[in-house]
Amino acid sequence: MFFKKKKVITIASPVTGTSVPLTEVPDPAFAQGFIGDGVAVEPTQGVLVSPCDGVVAHMIDTYHSAIVAHESGIEVLMHIGVNTVNLKGQHFNPLVKTGDTVKLGQPLIEFDIKAIKQAGYPVITPVIMANAEVVDKLTSSTGAVTAGEGKLLEIQVK
DSSP: OOOOOOEEEEEOOSSSEEEEOGGGSSSHHHHTTSSOSEEEEEESSSEEEOSSSEEEEEEOTTSSEEEEEOTTSOEEEEEOSSSGGGGTTTTEEEOSOTTOEEOTTOEEEEEOHHHHHHTTOOOOEEEEESOGGGEEEEEEOOEEEOTTOSOSEEEEEO
16 A cells, blocks of 8 residues: 655745734634634734745735745735735735745735834734645644744645
């Protein structure tokens, strides 16, 4: 008998800060996992970077969220803040567009943490598997993280 070795993909943190369980996100859709499994990061620097090599599958037109697709088929959704869609792109500066090929650590979006908080929005950033159907197992790490480095998530692909 031969067993197919499961492929494990490492996803780095897209922001520098502190990684916490999704349950700490002040939004039930994220906190209860309705949008997908993952982790959240409370950023200390206002730059979102690519968490892996891939393609920008979607850059939201208000620039608060992006999805990077990895060649394995996993899609990483990064959502800067909670309800930040209401800012209509204010305080966000996109550096890439949908369809762009990106490398691990490449800056995707610059954002103004102070201005977003002053506007009344948390900047906690969920990092979610957008397509759970390809994920067999997900392991997340919490604690201090650096953008473009380490193992924020390990995903075993089906």
